[in-house]
Amino acid sequence: MDKNTRKNAFGKWIAPINFKKLCEQVTIHQQDTYTKKLTTEAYLKLMLYAQVHETEGLQALSDALLDADFQKASGIESISASQLSRKNNEINPSILATLFLDLVYQIKSYENKAMKGLPLKIIDSSTLPLNLTRYKWAKFRKTKAGVKLHLRLVFMNQDTVYPEKAAITPAKEHDRNQLEILVDDKEAMYVFDRGYMDYERFDRMTDDGYFFVSRLKKNSVTRKVYAFSVPSNSNVLSDQMVYIGSTQKRCENVFRLLEVTDTKGNQLRLITNRFDLESEEISNIYRSRWSIELFFKWLKQHVKIKHFFGMSETALQNQIYLALITYCLHVLIQLETQSEKKLLRIVRWLKAAIWKPAYLWLRRFEKKTVP
Incomplete structure (x- = not known):
């Protein structure tokens, strides 16, 4: 049997x-x-x-x-x-x-069969709003309360992603403060949005050997060092080596700046410290960031995470x-x-x-x- x-x-x-x-x-x-x-x-x-x-x-x-x-x-x-x-x-x-991390370890045993190259790890957070009257310990605005789930998601393929590391903080905690906690593996490629923009940390990540691709804010100052050729019939508009920041506050390292168009025709500025990949590869890597948005949406729709059974911080966690x-x-x-x-x-x-x-x-x- x-x-x-x-x-x-x-x-x-x-x-x-x-x-x-x-x-x-x-x-x-x-x-x-x-x-x-x-x-x-x-x-x-x-x-x-x-x-x-x-x-x-x-x-x-x-x-x-x-x-x-x-x-x-x-x-x-x-x-x-x-x-x-x-x-x-x-x-x-x-x-x-501890049980969650043990399950993550089991999922990792399937990675070698499903993934090629460096693992793609996407970092983002989602705010879970709470009633201020019932959750006074989680106050972050005058009339609102909430907690923030900071997450590192591993992208195995288009159909399979899984959460690898999580941190739960009050909603007022800025995303940037969690970046160093969630970035701890040099054998990976990290993807995160412009909410994590920090010139000093970008320099430190590059010096320490961490690879990443992120979105640059529209008002960020850049100085072109060199322009790479871009493929025709591509969503990549330009590909440059640049310094980021003004003369008063800028990164010490040079980075790669790509201007691309998304599926809706909007122009995005992507920043990365990877110079060995094709421009279209960088664009596709950043596009995979959308999977963490879908993950948070799935959690909120198909498991019990929007309405909580208890009002204490312990019960919520x-x-x-x-x-x-x-x-x-x-x-x-x-x-x-x-x-x-x-x-x-x-x-x-x-x-x-x-x-x-x-x-x-x-x-x-x-x-x-x-x-």
Whole structure:
């Protein structure tokens, strides 16, 4: 009997989670010392179910335990919304962050098969707005509150991306302050928008051997050193070696400045420290930055990340990490089955077959051969 035959789809989906490592983290942080019923492992399974089904709230999650299959999977017959709320506020976010990074490590094992050249890593952030009355600790404007999810996304191919590193800060935190935290691998090509513009940091990245491509602000001063030829019938309008900045404040290194047109006909100025690539390659690399916008949009539409189950900073961070864990589990099943199906289709099939034998769910991923 195949091992997947004995599992239901939910069990197969959460199988990549290292529950041994979870147990170690729980012991280190003394998380379940006085727990009798709702253990951290049970909490994790309940919350992942809530992520997949985009459960409205903790009371709805409590009610979902009327399902006998859900009781068996979680190891709990019933739990109150108040108990779930307390656990959500007690769990140390570093435990879920560790599980998230472990899943990222597993995804990386597929990189060599899917990627060529330097890994493409896209950096950006997304602000999650909050109600100021309920989240006073997250105030960043007079009438608004919010947190910011800073993310490094790895671009494997057009159909597969995954979050590799995350930082959660108050919304008032400037993106530039997180750049050095998110840039830590010299064997990669980084892509980020003009919100990260910083001449001094560009010099430091170049001196330290980090490669990047970014968008230059319209009012940035440049001085041409040399003009490269550009291919005809291309979206590249010009390709130059330049100094960036005025005489009072400028970069010490020379950079490559490309003027290109996007798909809507708008002109963009791209800056990079890569001189070994064709101009069209640089343009295409920057165009891939759009995938992180689509990633944030996917998160907000298909996992529970816009409406939070708790009001504390701890509860909010836990829910964000649970959303990232959920996404990574989707990517892992996509990679394991070598499926060409979109993640949304995979999620829909998981919802429909969640308590059915795993093989019935996995059968959907098989490529249909034409006789």
